[in-house]
Structures are given as C-alpha cells and as structure tokens.
Amino acid sequence: MNLPLAERLRPQTLEELVGQSHLTGKGSILRTAIENKKIPSIIFWGPPGVGKTTIAGIIANTLQKPFYPLSAISAGVKEIREVIEEAKNKDGVILFIDEIHRFNKSQQDALLGAVEKGIITLIGATTENPSFEVNSALLSRCQVYVLKSLQQDDLIALLNTALLKDTYLSKKKIELKETESLIRIADGDARKLLNLLEIVCDNMGDTKIITDEAVMKIAQNKIALYDKKGEQHYDIISAFIKSMRGSDPNAAVYWLARMIEGGEDVKFIARRMIIFASEDIGNANPNALLLANNTFQAVNIIGYPESRIILSQCAIYLASSIKSNASYMAIEEALQVVKTKGNLPIPLHLRNAPTKMMKLMDYGKDYKYAHQFDNNFVIQEFLPESIAGTRFYSPQKNAREEEMRSFLKSRWKDIYGY
Numbered sequence: 001m002n003l004p005l006a007e008r009l010r011p012q013t014l015e016e017l018v019g020q021s022h023l024t025g026k027g028s029i030l031r032t033a034i035e036n037k038k039i040p041s042i043i044f045w046g047p048p049g050v051g052k053t054t055i056a057g058i059i060a061n062t063l064q065k066p067f068y069p070l071s072a073i074s075a076g077v078k079e080i081r082e083v084i085e086e087a088k089n090k091d092g093v094i095l096f097i098d099e100i101h102r103f104n105k106s107q108q109d110a111l112l113g114a115v116e117k118g119i120i121t122l123i124g125a126t127t128e129n130p131s132f133e134v135n136s137a138l139l140s141r142c143q144v145y146v147l148k149s150l151q152q153d154d155l156i157a158l159l160n161t162a163l164l165k166d167t168y169l170s171k172k173k174i175e176l177k178e179t180e181s182l183i184r185i186a187d188g189d190a191r192k193l194l195n196l197l198e199i200v201c202d203n204m205g206d207t208k209i210i211t212d213e214a215v216m217k218i219a220q221n222k223i224a225l226y227d228k229k230g231e232q233h234y235d236i237i238s239a240f241i242k243s244m245r246g247s248d249p250n251a252a253v254y255w256l257a258r259m260i261e262g263g264e265d266v267k268f269i270a271r272r273m274i275i276f277a278s279e280d281i282g283n284a285n286p287n288a289l290l291l292a293n294n295t296f297q298a299v300n301i302i303g304y305p306e307s308r309i310i311l312s313q314c315a316i317y318l319a320s321s322i323k324s325n326a327s328y329m330a331i332e333e334a335l336q337v338v339k340t341k342g343n344l345p346i347p348l349h350l351r352n353a354p355t356k357m358m359k360l361m362d363y364g365k366d367y368k369y370a371h372q373f374d375n376n377f378v379i380q381e382f383l384p385e386s387i388a389g390t391r392f393y394s395p396q397k398n399a400r401e402e403e404m405r406s407f408l409k410s411r412w413k414d415i416y417g418y
Helices: 029-035 052-063 077-087 105-117 152-166 181-188 191-202 212-222 233-247 249-261 264-284 287-302 306-318 327-343 356-359 399-418
Strands: 042-045 069-071 093-098 120-126 143-146
Touching: 029 052, 042 052, 052 069, 052 093, 069 077, 077 093, 077 105, 077 120, 105 120, 120 233, 143 191, 152 181, 152 249, 181 191, 181 212, 191 212, 191 356, 233 249, 233 264, 233 306, 249 306, 264 287, 264 306, 264 327, 287 306
Parallel strands: 042 120, 042 143, 069 093, 093 120
Antiparallel strands: none
C-alpha cells in the first residue's frame, strides 16, 4: 500500500478511463489512431489530474512500445540524448515528457531531429498553452490535443470506484454520504480527488461515513495552505486581482508575496496582470498594458528570485492606476448581440469588391473614404441595418476616456448619443 491511491487506480486501458470522451470515445480521432497503432507525436494540453499521463501510458501499453517517462522539472538535455541513443537501437520508442512547458528552447530543440526522423514518438504534457510555451519548430511536428476538466459525475464515479474496488479502501467499508467538499477541493483534478479521499479515509477514526463536515475538518489539518494546482491557487490570484482592481497596492503586494512564497509560476502571475491591464484599466491608461506585457517578457528572461521585483513594480503600478472596464464591457455586449442575433448581413457599401461580378452586385458602392473628407471623417453606417446605432463602447469618467468621449461626441453625437 505504498503507492498513493491515484497510482493504484490509474487506468490501464481506454475502457477504464474516466472523462475525455471527445478524444478517447468510440470513433474519436485519438482512439482511432491508437486502435490503428499509428500515433503521431502529441502534446496533451489540459489542467492537472485529467488524464494526460494516464493516456500516454495507455498508448504505450496498447502499442506495446518501450515507454520512457521524463519530467521536465528534473530532466535536461543529457537525459533526452540518452533516450534518443537507446531509441536508435529499438523499433519505435515513446518518450513522455511531463510539464514540457518547463523545458527551455535548447532542451526543446534537442528533441527536434529525433521527432522529425521518427526515432522517437514524443508525448508531451502541459498545463500551459503550448502556443506560448512550446517553440514553434517542435509544435509544428506535434498534434495538440486539449483535455477538459473532469465533470462532477466523473468525479463521483471515481470516488465510488475507489471505495469499492481498491484493495485497501474496500476493506474499510466506508459509506460515501456527501461529496460536495471532496469535489470542490479537488477542482476537477482526479489525482487530487483520490489522494484526498485516501487522506480522509485514513483519518476518520471510528467513523465509517464520509460527510462534507468530516472532509473539511480533515482537509484543513492535512492539506498545505497553498496548492499551486488547487483551490488556494485560484483564491489567492482572485484576491490579488481584486486588490489591484480596488486600487490597493499594499494588499496587491501582500497577495503577490503569498504566491511567490508558495512557488507560483512567475509567468502565470505576469499573464494575469496583462489581462487585468486591459480588462480593468484599458484606455483609461494605455501604458498599463504596455508595462504588463513588458513585465511578462522580462520575467521570462529573468526568472526567480529577481523577477519578484519586476512583478512588484508592475502590480503596484496597476493597483495605483486609474481604472476603466469600458473596453471589456464593450466586447462583452458585442459578443452577446452576435450570439443572440447571429451573423447579420454586412452592409453592401462595406464589402470588398475584387471581381467584376461583385461590383455589379453593388459591393463597395457608395462607400465613403474618410480621408477624402474634412477632419478625415464622414458620417456613414458601419453596423448591420438591424442594429444600426447600437452603442457598445461607453467611455468612463477619467481624463483619457473623457478625451475619447469628446472626440466621439464631435463625430457621432446624433448617432450614438455620446
């Protein structure tokens, strides 16, 4: 019973796998490839504990190929080259790299030749967007599959399976009465759910019934205060964002320190500040987005511990900046109109007319080229007829957006009511 519960219950076949039916269900593209034993190099992208490592193992089992697992946290170019050398003497090898986003460019480049020549079949797993974290040369040689968080029904099924089929837990004859706390803490992560269940079962004493109250009492005593993959991760980033939104640099720096001390990914923090700069500051202070983006670039180069200073500078600037969510609200309202009204026809005068037939159909007719008019402006309709005059953007009351309001009012007052 030395193995954690999640390892003891790790599925060995696609039939045992819970979730990811869009990839592994009957007739799906990945299942078909596995059944045909024709697997390309793959990047699995998805949140923690949803089956990335498990599916990689199932592929190796099904294809009966040598399976070499490496972790990007501890492995480097030396370990990669050792696997590649061994693979040259074997007929098809699967190299699995967990957290491949942690490999730097030179480490990723070390894989290129072997992947391209078919010496190895690479399967990488990442929780981060591979478009940002995997270099384009390697990414172009891989098929990316997106894995989804497990749903409540999937997680409940896992809990019941564990209590009934695991050799160790089944002997305890524990009744699963309530599941809300287990599922909420696990946050879609099957590995975390099962390991939490084992902790709960081992610390219940004489009690044989799992309740939400019992789970919370045990969890608070046994689980670390900051879990980069769990609920605390999301709660603290939420507190960080809300502190900056509330223009409190002191609270923002405190929550930033909590994340840094907990080992949070520096790029995750910086990425969230880029989003914040546009969503919560926007055109009230366009420099905020520039600084946030530069912060992301800088911490990618610097890393910890020095990047804490750069993060702090940016967080304080964002918290101390004037706020506006006008741009965010504008796109949200526009998206809602698109969803409710569908693809409205584009006005003919705005359409491109590259062919004679299109010109005969009045494509581009009566379009007014703004630069041919005074002040480079002329009133004309740019929205579909059925939503003409709909205002999505409403400047808020700050110096920069008041300037924008004044400009728009001088042009569009009678149309949009600025």
